[in-house]
Amino acid sequence: MTPFIAPELFERVIEYSAEVERDKKASSQPIDFCDNFFAQFFQNRMKQEITGFGNEAKESAVRLRLQAGAKERKETVLLIARFEGYCDMRYDVFAEEYGGGSGDALSRFQDFLDNLLQSITRWAESEKLTDIARESFKARAALQHALQSVQK
Numbered sequence: 001m002t003p004f005i006a007p008e009l010f011e012r013v014i015e016y017s018a019e020v021e022r023d024k025k026a027s028s029q030p031i032d033f034c035d036n037f038f039a040q041f042f043q044n045r046m047k048q049e050i051t052g053f054g055n056e057a058k059e060s061a062v063r064l065r066l067q068a069g070a071k072e073r074k075e076t077v078l079l080i081a082r083f084e085g086y087c088d089m090r091y092d093v094f095a096e097e098y099g100g101g102s103g104d105a106l107s108r109f110q111d112f113l114d115n116l117l118q119s120i121t122r123w124a125e126s127e128k129l130t131d132i133a134r135e136s137f138k139a140r141a142a143l144q145h146a147l148q149s150v151q152k
Contacts, residue, residue, distance in 0.1 A: 089112060
């Protein structure tokens with residue numbers, strides 16, 4: 001059986017974490033991880049393709065979340081809600097990476113990423129997707145370690 005999410009996708013977060021730990025910052029945020037995770041999740045698990053990360057995609061996710069609320073596990077519904085939050089912050093993260101902003105969006109993104117990885121792990125465990133749960137757990141541990149090293 002092909003997994004809903006490619007387990008190797010989580011390597012991007014681990015690479016990002018190593019860069020943060022080594023350089024005390026990263027050249028870019030792992031937006032590509034989030035983009036690809038959500039694309040795979042919606043297409044392979046929810047059977048609904050996402051075509052972007054703007055208002056239209058967010059509205060589509062809201063409708064899906066409301067429909068899924070009655071028939072899906074809470075962990076699955078939470079991932080849909082996380083996508084809605086991601087749509088709200090994605091543009092701000094790009095803007096800060098390219099020189100605009102105060103750094104608040106990047107900090108919020110790191111918190112979001114930590115929470116997303118925790119939600120992915122819980123979702124994967126609830127659906128007995130052990131490879132995805134293991135890789136997500138490893139990625140979150142690496143991220144938390146890197147962020148703690150920067151705060152010291």
